[in-house]
Amino acid sequence: MPTSQDMTTDLGPGLLDALQHQVAVFARRAEQTRLGGVGQVRNSMDRAAYLLLNRLDQEGPMGVKALAAGMGIDSSTVTRQVAPLVDTGLVKRTSHPDDGRAVVLQLSPRGQARLDEVRASRRELMRQVTDGWTESERESFCTLLTRFNTALSARQAGQGTAEGPAGTEGQAPPAS
Template sequence: MPTSQDMTTHLDPGLLDALQHQVAVFARRAEQTRLGGVGQVRNSMDRAAYLLLNRLDREGPMGVKALAAGMGIDSSTVTRQVAPLVDTGLVKRTSHPEDGRAVVLQLSPRGQARLEEVRSSRRELMAQVTDGWTETERESFCTLLTRFNTALSARQAGLPSVDTETPPAS
């Protein structure tokens, strides 16, 4: 089995150093700005809340375990992150239609409206940050960033790297 050292010997170390540096800078900048958008809703929704609401919007009502599995995190983490969303009325807890004992999480109308405000603000930020880029450059960046995130997710899950060009899910 090849070692990590074996896999990188044929790659340009300078390029790998530059890549890891740019990823670190991106992570710091993303955390500092929270990529929250512009205007009144700037920075007004944290990353965890945004990702949870976004997944519920795209995939519909689901239980905590399904939500956790889809996001690649622990159920207890989802439970902890969802609690304030329920408290503020952005997410509703309802009974499962087939098993009344099970709880299903669902985006509330208030959550839907709030999510759209944040999405709109973040779309504006992305437009501003990529001002001067061509549509092809934006598409290429999105494709490469999606591939990068997919590879990181696969590595975190202990799976072999999957090279796909799927659009971003969350």
């Protein structure tokens, strides 16, 4: 439940102070709720798994290095994060079509079904949270949040962080 301090935007000398405060409040709320969705699916897929499955769905089968590069994280991190997805049958390791020695990661049918279920749950959460917003307000918020995430990614990529988001991770997934 938001406190009056959480909702305050007049925090100091300017708009940037209010912005940084609201970003901090958002980060806390997102972590508390994990923005996992609603119903049975709520909080049932962690952020790393969701982002990996989403990337494989959007871009198709790829190797660990390509997946890591596109997400702006280290290959060892991707390997560690993918292992439980392979173990649970959400991701398959297959031979590269052009080079049978290379391995690519691919969303399995089970992974696709699970991702679709989680997306639907999260979509419903976003509908509920933005209930009362106009379509234009939702579009503006999504556009600005995407722009904010892209700017953060570019800043982190420029600083050479291995664990920070980069690439298109911050971009909004295609409308479904």
